[in-house]
Amino acid sequence: MKELRDRQSAGAGPAPLAGPVAGGAMYGMIHQAARDFALSRLGPEQWEGLLETGGLSGRQFIGVEYYSDEETMRIVSLIGDRLGLDMTETFRQLGGAWVDFAGASTYGRVLQMAGDDLETFLSNLDRMHASIKSNMPKAALPGFEVVSSGGDAIRVQYRSERRGLAPFVQGILASVAQRFGETLDVSYVETEGGALFTLARRRAAA
Ligand code: HEM
Numbered sequence: 001m002k003e004l005r006d007r008q009s010a011g012a013g014p015a016p017l018a019g020p021v022a023g024g025a026m027y028g029m030i031h032q033a034a035r036d037f038a039l040s041r042l043g044p045e046q047w048e049g050l051l052e053t054g055g056l057s058g059r060q061f062i063g064v065e066y067y068s069d070e071e072t073m074r075i076v077s078l079i080g081d082r083l084g085l086d087m088t089e090t091f092r093q094l095g096g097a098w099v100d101f102a103g104a105s106t107y108g109r110v111l112q113m114a115g116d117d118l119e120t121f122l123s124n125l126d127r128m129h130a131s132i133k134s135n136m137p138k139a140a141l142p143g144f145e146v147v148s149s150g151g152d153a154i155r156v157q158y159r160s161e162r163r164g165l166a167p168f169v170q171g172i173l174a175s176v177a178q179r180f181g182e183t184l185d186v187s188y189v190e191t192e193g194g195a196l197f198t199l200a201r202r203r204a205a206a
Helices: 029-040 046-053 070-084 087-104 108-113 118-123 125-132 166-180
Strands: 025-027 066-068 143-148 154-159 183-191 194-201
Touching: 025 029, 025 070, 029 046, 029 070, 029 087, 066 070, 066 154, 070 087, 087 108, 087 166, 108 125, 118 125, 118 143, 118 166, 125 143, 154 166, 154 183, 166 183, 166 194
Parallel strands: none
Antiparallel strands: 025 066, 143 154, 154 194, 183 194
16 A cells, blocks of 8 residues: 655645645646646637646646645636536546546557456556556556446445546546447545445346
């Protein structure tokens, strides 16, 4: 188990963070995805303006560098402000964009290798994340466990050292399902240290 105090973060320190995320820091891949999302939805001028508003003018996000969770929250919140979306919806939509972003990154193959169907993919999520750990040794990665499947629903337990990312996961899971040609209703209830997700299959009317 990774100790939070091992993790370096610019400015976050050991004190609790103001935002709902209580991790420490995150690799810039997430920020790059947020930047791409903002660029496609808002365009470059608004992206620059948004960085300026956040006191982050000229900030480059580098995939293998580490940025405080506070900064992540600030960026997502600023994007949401400009799109007229609350934090939950912004994270959900960002989650929706994440799979395409990760698929187009150097980790595209990792994503491809994780499984040929939804259930296999979901049960391989931890292995998939573990395989990137050698490149990103400080990552505090999430945990996913398929707790039940079959019938019309798959239930997945998500665990994290951070709080507030369940909507992000919701968006990712919905778009992962789409990758496998399934349209699912993805809902969750928050649990201690994470959330329990239900992916419900929509049945065509008989
Ligand atoms: C090739 C595909 C993927 C790559 C390369 C990747 C990589 C990463 C990286 C680098 C982080 C940041 C960890 C840190 O800096 O502490 C992260 C976090 C995260 N990833 Fe992935 N990921 C991938 C796919 C997925 C998928 C399919 C899911 C499905 C739900 C997922 C869920 C998450 C979540 C929820 C977090 C936030 C960490 C937390 O909850 O504490 N990722 N991932």
